[in-house]
Amino acid sequence: MNDADAAAQQIVKTFEHQIAGIGRVQDIPVVSVAKEAIPTIAHYIHSMAAFRGTLSLQWAVDLRPMAARSQIYYLFSLAGHGAWLILLTELPDGDRLFPSITPRIHAAKWYEREIRDLFGLIPEGHPDLRRLVRHEHWPKGTHPLKKDFAWDHVMGRQQGEYHFRRIEGEGVFEVPVGPIHAGIIEPGHFRFSVAGEPIMQLELRHFWKHRGVEKLFENRTLADGVSLAEKVSGDTSFGHSLVYCEAVERLMGMTVPPRARYLRTLFLELERIHNHIGDVGAICNDAAYALALAHGGRIKERVMQLNDRLTGSRFLRGVNVVGGSAIDLSPEQIDEVVREMDAIDKDFGELSAIVFGNASLTDRLESTGTLSEQIAWDHGVMGVVGRASNIDRDVRRDRPFAAYLDLTFRVPVYTYGDVRARVRVRIEEVQESIHLIRQVRERFPAGDVRAPIPAPPEAGRWALSAVEGWRGEILYYLMAGENGAIHRCKVRDPSFVNWPAIQFAVLGNIIPDFPLINKSFNLSYAGTDL
Amino acid sequence: MFRIIKKSLKTGVVTGRYPQPTAPVPHMTDETKAKAAPFGKSLTIREVDTGSCNACEMEMNALANPVYDVERFGVHIAASPRHADALVVTGPVTANMERALKDVYQSTPDPKLVIALGDCAIDCGAFKGSYAVTGPVDRHIPVDVKIPGCPPRPAEILAALRALMAKTR
Numbered sequence: 052m053n054d055a056d057a058a059a060q061q062i063v064k065t066f067e068h069q070i071a072g073i074g075r076v077q078d079i080p081v082v083s084v085a086k087e088a089i090p091t092i093a094h095y096i097h098s099m100a101a102f103r104g105t106l107s108l109q110w111a112v113d114l115r116p117m118a119a120r121s122q123i124y125y126l127f128s129l130a131g132h133g134a135w136l137i138l139l140t141e142l143p144d145g146d147r148l149f150p151s152i153t154p155r156i157h158a159a160k161w162y163e164r165e166i167r168d169l170f171g172l173i174p175e176g177h178p179d180l181r182r183l184v185r186h187e188h189w190p191k192g193t194h195p196l197k198k199d200f201a202w203d204h205v206m207g208r209q210q211g212e213y214h215f216r217r218i219e220g221e222g223v224f225e226v227p228v229g230p231i232h233a234g235i236i237e238p239g240h241f242r243f244s245v246a247g248e249p250i251m252q253l254e255l256r257h258f259w260k261h262r263g264v265e266k267l268f269e270n271r272t273l274a275d276g277v278s279l280a281e282k283v284s285g286d287t288s289f290g291h292s293l294v295y296c297e298a299v300e301r302l303m304g305m306t307v308p309p310r311a312r313y314l315r316t317l318f319l320e321l322e323r324i325h326n327h328i329g330d331v332g333a334i335c336n337d338a339a340y341a342l343a344l345a346h347g348g349r350i351k352e353r354v355m356q357l358n359d360r361l362t363g364s365r366f367l368r369g370v371n372v373v374g375g376s377a378i379d380l381s382p383e384q385i386d387e388v389v390r391e392m393d394a395i396d397k398d399f400g401e402l403s404a405i406v407f408g409n410a411s412l413t414d415r416l417e418s419t420g421t422l423s424e425q426i427a428w429d430h431g432v433m434g435v436v437g438r439a440s441n442i443d444r445d446v447r448r449d450r451p452f453a454a455y456l457d458l459t460f461r462v463p464v465y466t467y468g469d470v471r472a473r474v475r476v477r478i479e480e481v482q483e484s485i486h487l488i489r490q491v492r493e494r495f496p497a498g499d500v501r502a503p504i505p506a507p508p509e510a511g512r513w514a515l516s517a518v519e520g521w522r523g524e525i526l527y528y529l530m531a532g533e534n535g536a537i538h539r540c541k542v543r544d545p546s547f548v549n550w551p552a553i554q555f556a557v558l559g560n561i562i563p564d565f566p567l568i569n570k571s572f573n574l575s576y577a578g579t580d581l
Numbered sequence: 582m583f584r585i586i587k588k589s590l591k592t593g594v595v596t597g598r599y600p601q602p603t604a605p606v607p608h609m610t611d612e613t614k615a616k617a618a619p620f621g622k623s624l625t626i627r628e629v630d631t632g633s634c635n636a637c638e639m640e641m642n643a644l645a646n647p648v649y650d651v652e653r654f655g656v657h658i659a660a661s662p663r664h665a666d667a668l669v670v671t672g673p674v675t676a677n678m679e680r681a682l683k684d685v686y687q688s689t690p691d692p693k694l695v696i697a698l699g700d701c702a703i704d705c706g707a708f709k710g711s712y713a714v715t716g717p718v719d720r721h722i723p724v725d726v727k728i729p730g731c732p733p734r735p736a737e738i739l740a741a742l743r744a745l746m747a748k749t750r
């Protein structure tokens with residue numbers, strides 16, 4: 052019996068009369084409850100010292116045509132690393148209301164608005180029922196993830212206005228920025244309220260890039276969804292395709308050959324390395340230290356050219372396939388990778404020494420954009436940003452996938468939560484990644500890299516998987532449809548969770564520091580907007 | 582200071598250290614070349630993302646790194662469409678970005694060029710037909726140059742830009 056089972060038992064004991072049933076999928080206990088009981092039980096899991104459950108994901112499924120009901124799932128990650136617990140409630144067809152847990156669990160705020168927009172289910176008691184994914188011009192009643200909504204539906208346009216929260220008073224100004232920004236970056240809207248220099252409030256307006264990814268998954272079969280997963284957030288092509296493949300493999304009960312698991316580890320770390328190195332340079336550049344950008348960009352390019360030589364793709368696309376890896380590496384190629392890593396270790400180490408040897412630069416990074424541990428925890432913040440604010444979570448260690456169970460590495464954690472801490476976490480993670488790649492070479496098993504795909508799973512079965520991408524924990528939920536089709540695919544990039552936190556990290560800072568703070572978070576817009 | 586100089590000397594010049602592109606350079610019509618002619622040897626670009634997966638952006642950003650150093654060919658990235666000669670558009674044009682794309686096009690002074698970068702911008706790629714997508718780019722604004730790829734490598738983008746800027750005989 053693991054922690055999660057013990058927790059589930061305790062919940063059943065405490066809330067005996069409200070529990071409709073208890074099941075188990077993979078190693079996850081699934082507690083079904085009546086919808087009225089959700090807020091109390093969720094709050095219990097979230098606040099009890101023994102559980103300290105973080106809401107990691109909340110999502111809905113429209114079960115039609117299999118059954119005329121909708122489901123809402125709440126995934127909690129329990130304290131003490133790794134154990135997962137799911138709360139599940141069902142709404143019969145025609146019942147559109149469910150109680151909001153946002154007043155007590157802040158991490159639910161965007162999930163519930165998302166469910167409302169995409170499924171038309173209304174979180175009763177949610178303090179902010181403005182539209183999130185649907186921009187104002189979407190006609191009323193457009194809920195694309197409902198099963199009776201066609202994937203290629205042509206939307207009309209209506210008039211409408213998004214109401215930003217306003218601060219009014221003498222000397223208070225609003226500064227709107229975006230959706231189109233000054234650099235080569237993705238579109239998003241930021242609305243600042245300032246009095247003098249310091250930011251009093253920042254409000255985000257995202258989802259400009261909503262492409263209907265989750266609906267498009269429902270057009271694919273389990274085996275060919277990989278190439279779409281690669282396009283959810285291009286900078287994390289490998290991370291996303293890996294979680295997707297792992298979810299399908301769980302669903303089909305497949306065992307991935309050991310060699311493929313090691314290859315996946317190697318490529319995932321390469322993706323982390325090139326992104327982190329590029330970020331360190333770019334963050335320094337936003338504090339006007341262009342030298343670091345030049346070196347960072349150069350080293351990043353070196354890794355991306357290596358990716359290209361190994362796999363034919365600078366973004367490691369086309370490598371992951373359901374059941375393993377589409378490519379294998381020869382011993383010479385592995386040696387080449389390790390040689391490059393040794394060189395980069397030294398090269399990047401010298402760059403880090405230059406960065407931290409520069410007092411005027413570190414002065415800009417220190418105490419800028421501080422995200423406190425409390426706020427980070429309340430909002431379920433994770434990944435690099437979380438670890439810089441003392442949230443000690445890393446899926447590679449907590450729920451090992453690919454080959455991580457066999458390898459040793461350290462998870463750097465800082466408590467300050469400022470830009471400097473986020474740079475520090477990245478630098479140390481690059482070192483750990485290089486260390487991991489060396490271990491991959493030493494222990495690289497022989498054998499096949501691809502397992503055959505078995506018969507499709509029964510419709511209605513589902514699986515959940517998590518991978519620590521370079522930004523943080525990526526989650527995929529997959530429910531099988533008839534004959535190997537996808538009934539539902541929920542995609543959760545860590546950016547979706549970390550974006551709201553930036554609204555707190557900027558408070559009291561000045562607008563010219565916003566690009567610096569934003570870069571130190573470096574979140575994906577595409578991965579959030581889907 | 583000493584550390585920085587040492588690092589620079591040790592690193593040396595990295596510009597141009599990339600494999601030559603193997604993909605063919607996109608075809609440019611005489612009309613396009615004539616449109617590009619007034620800009621001569623300098624082209625100022627504004628990049629607009631209308632729903633890409635962000636890999637196309639990453640490759641555009643890579644153009645500015647010391648390895649490709651696009652500025653040595655007179656290509657400059659502007660912060661505002663009002664300063665741009667050419668728009669580089671990535672992504673399939675989402676319903677939510679359609680207005681912004683048209684606004685950007687209006688704000689860019691004439692004469693101007695539009696470059697559709699990546700398969701998504703050219704024909705919506707994997708997102709074709711989705712309820713949330715109204716593209717491709719040339720459904721909303723006229724497109725002069727199409728650079729295919731998912732994403733095109735920086736060397737390929739560079740080759741296309743240079744072909745666009747090359748003098749017609």
Ligand code: SF4
Nearest residue numbers: 633634699700701731
């Ligand atoms: S063309 Fe490919 S790389 Fe470019 S935005 Fe589309 S999916 Fe991403």
